Amino acid sequence: EDLVIESIALDETQGRVTIGDIPDRPGLAAKLFQQVSRAGVNVDMIVQSVGRDGKAAMSFTMPQESYEAALETARRFSREIGAAAPSGERQVAKLSVSGTGLKSHVSVAARAFRALAEAGVNVEMISTSEVRLNVVVRGDEGRRAAETLRREFQEELI
Amino acid sequence: EDLVIESIALDETQGRVTIGDIPDRPGLAAKLFQQVSRAGVNVDMIVQSVGRDGKAAMSFTMPQESYEAALETARRFSREIGAAAPSGERQVAKLSVSGTGLKSHVSVAARAFRALAEAGVNVEMISTSEVRLNVVVRGDEGRRAAETLRREFQEELI
Numbered sequence: 001e002d003l004v005i006e007s008i009a010l011d012e013t014q015g016r017v018t019i020g021d022i023p024d025r026p027g028l029a030a031k032l033f034q035q036v037s038r039a040g041v042n043v044d045m046i047v048q049s050v051g052r053d054g055k056a057a058m059s060f061t062m063p064q065e066s067y068e069a070a071l072e073t074a075r076r077f078s079r080e081i082g083a084a085a086p087s088g089e090r091q092v093a094k095l096s097v098s099g100t101g102l103k104s105h106v107s108v109a110a111r112a113f114r115a116l117a118e119a120g121v122n123v124e125m126i127s128t129s130e131v132r133l134n135v136v137v138r139g140d141e142g143r144r145a146a147e148t149l150r151r152e153f154q155e156e157l158i
Numbered sequence: 159e160d161l162v163i164e165s166i167a168l169d170e171t172q173g174r175v176t177i178g179d180i181p182d183r184p185g186l187a188a189k190l191f192q193q194v195s196r197a198g199v200n201v202d203m204i205v206q207s208v209g210r211d212g213k214a215a216m217s218f219t220m221p222q223e224s225y226e227a228a229l230e231t232a233r234r235f236s237r238e239i240g241a242a243a244p245s246g247e248r249q250v251a252k253l254s255v256s257g258t259g260l261k262s263h264v265s266v267a268a269r270a271f272r273a274l275a276e277a278g279v280n281v282e283m284i285s286t287s288e289v290r291l292n293v294v295v296r297g298d299e300g301r302r303a304a305e306t307l308r309r310e311f312q313e314e315l316i
Protein backbone atom coordinates (compact mmCIF):
# COMPACT_ATOMS: atom_id res chain seq x y z
CA GLU A 1 0.00 0.00 0.00
CA ASP A 2 1.35 3.44 -0.93
CA LEU A 3 2.00 5.94 1.80
CA VAL A 4 -0.34 8.93 1.56
CA ILE A 5 -0.31 11.63 4.25
CA GLU A 6 -3.69 13.36 4.39
CA SER A 7 -2.95 15.97 7.04
CA ILE A 8 -0.48 17.21 9.60
CA ALA A 9 -2.45 19.05 12.25
CA LEU A 10 -1.31 21.15 15.20
CA ASP A 11 -3.62 21.52 18.22
CA GLU A 12 -2.44 24.10 20.77
CA THR A 13 -5.68 24.16 22.79
CA GLN A 14 -4.89 21.41 25.25
CA GLY A 15 -3.18 20.83 28.57
CA ARG A 16 -1.94 17.53 29.97
CA VAL A 17 -1.82 15.79 33.34
CA THR A 18 0.37 12.77 34.24
CA ILE A 19 0.14 10.46 37.25
CA GLY A 20 2.95 7.99 38.02
CA ASP A 21 3.21 5.00 40.38
CA ILE A 22 -0.43 3.94 39.98
CA PRO A 23 -0.94 0.42 41.36
CA ASP A 24 -1.20 -1.77 38.26
CA ARG A 25 -4.34 -3.78 39.11
CA PRO A 26 -7.89 -3.80 37.76
CA GLY A 27 -10.08 -0.84 38.71
CA LEU A 28 -7.62 2.04 38.94
CA ALA A 29 -8.12 3.39 35.42
CA ALA A 30 -11.88 3.12 35.96
CA LYS A 31 -11.67 5.06 39.23
CA LEU A 32 -9.54 7.84 37.74
CA PHE A 33 -11.70 8.44 34.67
CA GLN A 34 -14.95 8.20 36.60
CA GLN A 35 -13.67 11.01 38.82
CA VAL A 36 -12.43 12.96 35.77
CA SER A 37 -15.80 12.49 34.05
CA ARG A 38 -17.72 13.58 37.19
CA ALA A 39 -15.55 16.73 37.32
CA GLY A 40 -16.93 17.58 33.87
CA VAL A 41 -13.53 17.32 32.15
CA ASN A 42 -13.64 16.23 28.50
CA VAL A 43 -10.57 14.10 27.88
CA ASP A 44 -8.96 13.85 24.43
CA MET A 45 -5.87 11.58 24.59
CA ILE A 46 -5.29 8.93 27.25
CA VAL A 47 -1.96 7.12 27.16
CA GLN A 48 -0.60 4.33 29.35
CA SER A 49 2.49 2.27 28.67
CA VAL A 50 2.95 -1.11 30.38
CA GLY A 51 3.93 -0.78 34.02
CA ARG A 52 6.93 -2.14 35.92
CA ASP A 53 7.26 -3.48 39.47
CA GLY A 54 3.47 -3.36 39.88
CA LYS A 55 3.18 0.38 39.05
CA ALA A 56 2.08 2.22 35.88
CA ALA A 57 1.98 5.84 34.64
CA MET A 58 -0.96 7.45 32.80
CA SER A 59 -1.10 10.73 30.93
CA PHE A 60 -4.19 12.43 29.55
CA THR A 61 -4.96 15.67 27.72
CA MET A 62 -7.96 18.02 28.02
CA PRO A 63 -9.06 21.51 26.85
CA GLN A 64 -6.97 24.16 28.66
CA GLU A 65 -10.02 25.60 30.39
CA SER A 66 -10.42 22.28 32.23
CA TYR A 67 -6.78 21.98 33.19
CA GLU A 68 -7.28 23.19 36.79
CA ALA A 69 -10.23 20.81 37.35
CA ALA A 70 -8.25 17.92 35.83
CA LEU A 71 -5.16 18.57 37.96
CA GLU A 72 -7.28 18.92 41.12
CA THR A 73 -9.08 15.63 40.34
CA ALA A 74 -5.74 13.91 39.71
CA ARG A 75 -4.35 15.20 43.03
CA ARG A 76 -7.33 13.80 44.94
CA PHE A 77 -7.08 10.47 43.11
CA SER A 78 -3.32 10.21 43.83
CA ARG A 79 -3.83 10.90 47.53
CA GLU A 80 -6.66 8.35 47.80
CA ILE A 81 -4.71 5.50 46.21
CA GLY A 82 -1.15 6.45 47.17
CA ALA A 83 0.21 7.21 43.68
CA ALA A 84 2.90 9.79 42.93
CA ALA A 85 1.86 13.48 42.98
CA PRO A 86 0.58 14.38 39.50
CA SER A 87 2.51 16.63 37.13
CA GLY A 88 1.00 18.78 34.42
CA GLU A 89 1.41 21.44 31.75
CA ARG A 90 -1.29 24.02 31.15
CA GLN A 91 -0.50 24.16 27.44
CA VAL A 92 0.99 21.46 25.24
CA ALA A 93 1.13 21.05 21.48
CA LYS A 94 -0.45 17.96 19.94
CA LEU A 95 0.73 17.02 16.45
CA SER A 96 -1.34 14.55 14.42
CA VAL A 97 -0.02 12.94 11.25
CA SER A 98 -2.93 11.18 9.52
CA GLY A 99 -2.95 9.10 6.39
CA THR A 100 -3.32 5.74 4.76
CA GLY A 101 -0.63 3.10 4.56
CA LEU A 102 0.85 4.18 7.91
CA LYS A 103 0.61 0.65 9.26
CA SER A 104 2.82 -0.85 6.60
CA HIS A 105 5.31 2.00 6.87
CA VAL A 106 6.86 1.88 10.33
CA SER A 107 9.39 4.21 8.87
CA VAL A 108 6.74 6.97 9.08
CA ALA A 109 7.11 6.97 12.86
CA ALA A 110 10.91 6.69 12.58
CA ARG A 111 10.99 9.56 10.07
CA ALA A 112 8.70 11.76 12.21
CA PHE A 113 10.78 11.14 15.34
CA ARG A 114 14.04 11.69 13.40
CA ALA A 115 12.80 15.02 12.00
CA LEU A 116 11.71 16.22 15.45
CA ALA A 117 15.03 15.13 16.97
CA GLU A 118 17.03 17.06 14.34
CA ALA A 119 14.95 20.14 15.21
CA GLY A 120 15.83 19.58 18.87
CA VAL A 121 12.19 18.92 19.84
CA ASN A 122 11.64 16.50 22.74
CA VAL A 123 8.77 14.03 22.34
CA GLU A 124 6.68 13.99 25.55
CA MET A 125 3.81 11.65 24.65
CA ILE A 126 3.21 9.23 21.79
CA SER A 127 -0.02 7.53 20.79
CA THR A 128 -0.22 5.88 17.37
CA SER A 129 -2.79 3.74 15.63
CA GLU A 130 -2.88 2.32 12.15
CA VAL A 131 -4.20 5.56 10.61
CA ARG A 132 -2.74 8.26 12.82
CA LEU A 133 0.42 9.22 14.68
CA ASN A 134 -0.18 11.57 17.62
CA VAL A 135 2.75 13.20 19.36
CA VAL A 136 2.66 15.73 22.24
CA VAL A 137 5.50 18.21 22.67
CA ARG A 138 6.01 21.28 24.89
CA GLY A 139 3.57 24.14 24.12
CA ASP A 140 6.28 26.52 22.89
CA GLU A 141 7.72 23.95 20.43
CA GLY A 142 4.44 23.21 18.61
CA ARG A 143 4.78 25.48 15.58
CA ARG A 144 8.38 24.53 14.94
CA ALA A 145 7.47 20.85 15.28
CA ALA A 146 4.57 21.22 12.81
CA GLU A 147 6.80 22.97 10.24
CA THR A 148 9.43 20.25 10.66
CA LEU A 149 6.90 17.47 10.03
CA ARG A 150 5.36 19.26 7.03
CA ARG A 151 8.82 19.56 5.47
CA GLU A 152 9.63 15.92 6.22
CA PHE A 153 6.46 14.59 4.59
CA GLN A 154 5.95 17.15 1.82
CA GLU A 155 6.44 14.46 -0.91
CA GLU A 156 3.66 12.29 0.51
CA LEU A 157 1.28 15.07 1.58
CA ILE A 158 -1.71 15.22 -0.79
CA GLU B 159 -23.25 14.86 19.58
CA ASP B 160 -24.86 11.45 20.20
CA LEU B 161 -22.66 8.54 21.18
CA VAL B 162 -22.59 5.87 18.45
CA ILE B 163 -20.30 2.84 18.78
CA GLU B 164 -19.48 1.47 15.33
CA SER B 165 -17.38 -1.52 16.33
CA ILE B 166 -15.68 -3.35 19.16
CA ALA B 167 -12.82 -5.31 17.65
CA LEU B 168 -10.50 -7.89 19.18
CA ASP B 169 -7.04 -8.43 17.66
CA GLU B 170 -5.15 -11.42 19.06
CA THR B 171 -2.40 -11.43 16.42
CA GLN B 172 0.07 -9.13 18.14
CA GLY B 173 2.87 -9.16 20.68
CA ARG B 174 4.24 -6.22 22.64
CA VAL B 175 7.62 -4.97 23.82
CA THR B 176 8.24 -2.35 26.53
CA ILE B 177 11.42 -0.44 27.35
CA GLY B 178 11.71 1.59 30.55
CA ASP B 179 14.22 4.19 31.78
CA ILE B 180 14.87 5.66 28.33
CA PRO B 181 16.70 9.01 28.65
CA ASP B 182 14.01 11.61 27.93
CA ARG B 183 15.82 13.77 25.39
CA PRO B 184 15.44 14.36 21.64
CA GLY B 185 16.63 11.54 19.38
CA LEU B 186 15.91 8.43 21.43
CA ALA B 187 12.51 7.62 19.90
CA ALA B 188 14.02 8.19 16.46
CA LYS B 189 16.92 5.84 17.20
CA LEU B 190 14.65 3.06 18.51
CA PHE B 191 12.19 3.09 15.61
CA GLN B 192 14.91 3.42 12.97
CA GLN B 193 16.42 0.23 14.37
CA VAL B 194 12.98 -1.43 14.56
CA SER B 195 12.24 -0.37 10.97
CA ARG B 196 15.62 -1.68 9.74
CA ALA B 197 14.88 -5.02 11.43
CA GLY B 198 11.82 -5.24 9.16
CA VAL B 199 9.32 -5.11 12.04
CA ASN B 200 5.96 -3.54 11.21
CA VAL B 201 4.80 -1.68 14.29
CA ASP B 202 1.09 -1.13 15.06
CA MET B 203 0.67 0.75 18.37
CA ILE B 204 3.36 2.96 19.92
CA VAL B 205 2.61 4.41 23.34
CA GLN B 206 4.65 6.72 25.56
CA SER B 207 3.41 8.54 28.62
CA VAL B 208 5.29 11.59 29.92
CA GLY B 209 8.52 10.71 31.70
CA ARG B 210 9.72 11.43 35.23
CA ASP B 211 13.19 12.26 36.58
CA GLY B 212 14.50 12.48 33.01
CA LYS B 213 13.41 8.95 32.04
CA ALA B 214 10.46 7.67 29.98
CA ALA B 215 8.92 4.27 29.10
CA MET B 216 7.74 3.23 25.62
CA SER B 217 5.64 0.25 24.60
CA PHE B 218 4.93 -0.92 21.07
CA THR B 219 3.04 -3.80 19.45
CA MET B 220 3.83 -5.85 16.32
CA PRO B 221 2.65 -9.00 14.51
CA GLN B 222 3.58 -12.08 16.59
CA GLU B 223 5.87 -13.41 13.88
CA SER B 224 8.09 -10.31 14.38
CA TYR B 225 8.11 -10.55 18.17
CA GLU B 226 11.58 -12.17 18.38
CA ALA B 227 13.11 -9.59 16.02
CA ALA B 228 11.45 -6.74 17.93
CA LEU B 229 12.64 -8.01 21.33
CA GLU B 230 16.18 -8.54 20.01
CA THR B 231 16.23 -5.01 18.54
CA ALA B 232 14.94 -3.56 21.82
CA ARG B 233 17.64 -5.43 23.79
CA ARG B 234 20.39 -4.02 21.58
CA PHE B 235 18.91 -0.50 21.82
CA SER B 236 18.67 -0.71 25.64
CA ARG B 237 22.29 -1.85 25.97
CA GLU B 238 23.52 0.91 23.63
CA ILE B 239 21.81 3.73 25.51
CA GLY B 240 21.72 2.31 29.04
CA ALA B 241 17.94 1.89 29.40
CA ALA B 242 16.25 -0.85 31.45
CA ALA B 243 16.21 -4.36 29.99
CA PRO B 244 13.08 -4.65 27.80
CA SER B 245 10.08 -6.77 28.78
CA GLY B 246 7.64 -8.36 26.37
CA GLU B 247 4.69 -10.66 25.78
CA ARG B 248 4.54 -12.87 22.71
CA GLN B 249 0.77 -12.58 22.53
CA VAL B 250 -1.45 -9.77 23.79
CA ALA B 251 -5.07 -8.89 23.07
CA LYS B 252 -5.83 -5.47 21.59
CA LEU B 253 -9.39 -4.21 22.01
CA SER B 254 -10.56 -1.28 19.86
CA VAL B 255 -13.78 0.59 20.57
CA SER B 256 -14.52 2.87 17.59
CA GLY B 257 -17.31 5.33 17.09
CA THR B 258 -18.45 8.90 16.80
CA GLY B 259 -19.05 11.29 19.67
CA LEU B 260 -16.32 9.60 21.75
CA LYS B 261 -14.61 12.93 22.34
CA SER B 262 -17.58 14.52 24.01
CA HIS B 263 -18.23 11.42 26.08
CA VAL B 264 -15.30 10.92 28.42
CA SER B 265 -17.59 8.56 30.21
CA VAL B 266 -16.99 6.07 27.33
CA ALA B 267 -13.46 5.53 28.61
CA ALA B 268 -14.66 5.45 32.22
CA ARG B 269 -17.40 2.93 31.31
CA ALA B 270 -14.98 0.73 29.34
CA PHE B 271 -12.43 0.69 32.18
CA ARG B 272 -15.19 0.08 34.76
CA ALA B 273 -16.55 -2.89 32.79
CA LEU B 274 -13.08 -4.41 32.44
CA ALA B 275 -12.36 -3.88 36.14
CA GLU B 276 -15.58 -5.65 37.15
CA ALA B 277 -14.54 -8.57 34.94
CA GLY B 278 -11.18 -8.61 36.76
CA VAL B 279 -9.26 -7.71 33.59
CA ASN B 280 -6.09 -5.66 34.08
CA VAL B 281 -5.49 -2.87 31.56
CA GLU B 282 -1.86 -3.04 30.34
CA MET B 283 -1.75 -0.31 27.67
CA ILE B 284 -4.10 2.51 26.72
CA SER B 285 -4.06 4.66 23.60
CA THR B 286 -7.13 6.75 22.80
CA SER B 287 -7.93 9.37 20.19
CA GLU B 288 -11.12 11.25 19.44
CA VAL B 289 -12.57 8.39 17.39
CA ARG B 290 -11.10 5.29 18.96
CA LEU B 291 -10.23 3.75 22.32
CA ASN B 292 -7.47 1.11 22.15
CA VAL B 293 -6.72 -1.03 25.17
CA VAL B 294 -4.19 -3.89 25.45
CA VAL B 295 -4.76 -6.70 27.94
CA ARG B 296 -3.08 -10.07 28.54
CA GLY B 297 -3.46 -12.52 25.65
CA ASP B 298 -5.57 -15.01 27.63
CA GLU B 299 -8.05 -12.29 28.75
CA GLY B 300 -8.91 -10.97 25.28
CA ARG B 301 -12.13 -12.87 24.55
CA ARG B 302 -13.57 -12.21 27.98
CA ALA B 303 -12.64 -8.54 27.69
CA ALA B 304 -14.29 -8.26 24.27
CA GLU B 305 -17.52 -9.86 25.54
CA THR B 306 -17.51 -7.52 28.53
CA LEU B 307 -17.19 -4.44 26.33
CA ARG B 308 -19.86 -5.65 23.88
CA ARG B 309 -22.27 -6.09 26.77
CA GLU B 310 -21.40 -2.69 28.24
CA PHE B 311 -22.00 -0.82 24.96
CA GLN B 312 -24.81 -2.94 23.46
CA GLU B 313 -27.27 0.02 23.64
CA GLU B 314 -24.97 2.29 21.60
CA LEU B 315 -23.64 -0.37 19.20
CA ILE B 316 -25.15 0.12 15.72
Ligand SMILES: C[C@@H](O)[C@H](N)C(=O)O
Pocket residue numbers: 022023024025026027028029030048056271279280281282
Ligand atom coordinates in the same frame (compact mmCIF):
# COMPACT_ATOMS: atom_id res chain seq x y z
C1 LIG C 1 -2.93 1.22 35.72
C2 LIG C 1 -4.34 0.80 35.42
O1 LIG C 1 -4.57 0.92 34.03
C3 LIG C 1 -4.70 -0.60 35.87
N1 LIG C 1 -3.86 -1.57 35.21
C4 LIG C 1 -6.16 -0.86 35.59
O2 LIG C 1 -6.50 -1.80 34.97
O3 LIG C 1 -6.98 -0.10 35.94
Ligand SMILES: C[C@@H](O)[C@H](N)C(=O)O
Pocket residue numbers: 113117121122123124180181182183184185186187188206214
Ligand atom coordinates in the same frame (compact mmCIF):
# COMPACT_ATOMS: atom_id res chain seq x y z
C1 LIG D 1 11.70 9.20 25.27
C2 LIG D 1 11.80 9.77 23.89
O1 LIG D 1 10.53 9.89 23.30
C3 LIG D 1 12.47 11.14 23.85
N1 LIG D 1 11.74 12.11 24.62
C4 LIG D 1 12.59 11.58 22.39
O2 LIG D 1 12.20 12.63 22.06
O3 LIG D 1 13.08 10.87 21.58
